[in-house]
Amino acid sequence: NCIIAASDYYLDDDGKKAADLYQKACEFGHPDGCKWAGWLYMTGFGVDSDYVRAIKFYDVACKADDLEACVNIGFMFENGAGVDQSYSAARDIYHLACERGALQGCNNLGYFYQEGRGVEKDIRKAKSLYEKSCNDEAVWGCNNLGGLYYKGLGVERDIQKMLHYNKMACDRDLTIGCDALGAIYLHGRGVPIDYQRALEYFQKSCSNNSMLGCSFLATMYASGQGVTKNLKKGLKLLTRACEHGSNLGCNLLKVHLANEKAQ
Template structure:
């Protein structure tokens, strides 16, 4: 083949002029040829209902085809299918098998999930030290949820010596990436001066970041900062606003906080009947005193 023809073919590839599947039927045909990347993409289409009806059974089949060829992302997804019982009976042991295969190839999602399986004792015996090993591998690759999980292990002293300062470091890394659970955790550390110097302004900042992303516990915490005037000017109306935001998601503690506002007349007229109704709602949702709130 002449250099001119070779160059022309190379340009075709670079310009995207190669034949690509246009619909689900063409994807199936190409997946049947054995390309794991196409098999994995096809599985995702079935899993998400993209270009076809959602079908977890078919998603499972194609993830298996790709996973058996060593595709790490497909292995992670296959583990997830077994973990959640999608297209197959839930099987934590199988989930662990596939998470491990992907994790050992360096897939950070699988590493975090495998860490969780060890922490929760799903499909394996509970082992906090192994959980830390896998959380750390994922966290060091910048996986925000793994960073949060690793922070929690240090905060609780699970699998590692309790170290609030290191916990704060990991919460900070995840919070700065926008992970709302870590933002709430970091705010709690500032509120109590645990692992950091107590700082109500930073506490308010991170509660607000988390609350604005819809985390109900952070919305209640933010409401409490407005109610008590911590790191912000006291404002009962804004406190009620954030409690109501959390209550709209059926978060039990929010109903308790609203009940108290109406019972004590904080920013609203005293309404004992409404206070009792809100308290009953909180109780029905399983409200218990929650020490993660400020």
């Protein structure tokens, strides 16, 4: 009952009441309560951000076999949030979570092998881990696998495979996958320019709150690429992106406003 009530408050954007009830559920021994209390304190949703408190809640959930909480602890070690940054500690947690079936842990571990974080760089190993994690539960694996094929890292460069894997990510609402596809078709990078497809991918990512997608969509409207030119709509989208912290959105907004003033 505490979990259900907390979820209702969360959906109503009342993070404080949600955190209180998730914490109560945690005290009653419910791992989900611990995990979600940790998430609220990690993100500062409705409560003051408190990484130390967050990791304590995650630790209780992780010890109760909530693998998502374990992966989040790895993320905090990776980024030095509430703990001293340690790639080796994050690596060990991701490895354990992956071995126990947490596919996001496999993806994160794959990225460590791709970048050489806490391990010797091994693109082949990274690819294997991305392949393992590329399914409904961990779409980042699909996106990262697409990135390997696009860059030709450890594999022969293959745009069609990149499109396949990034589309899998985009279809499951991972906005960065949609943004990558939109950019490919907008600029004709390895494929013929296709403004209609680019527009569709950017519209999807923007509607899912990708400010990068909104910025690209805005430029298409502002310049009339694949759509009827609509500078007003383009500037509105760029303003939204800029207000939400997109440097690209802010820079493009300045350029378009300057051009408009010059005319």
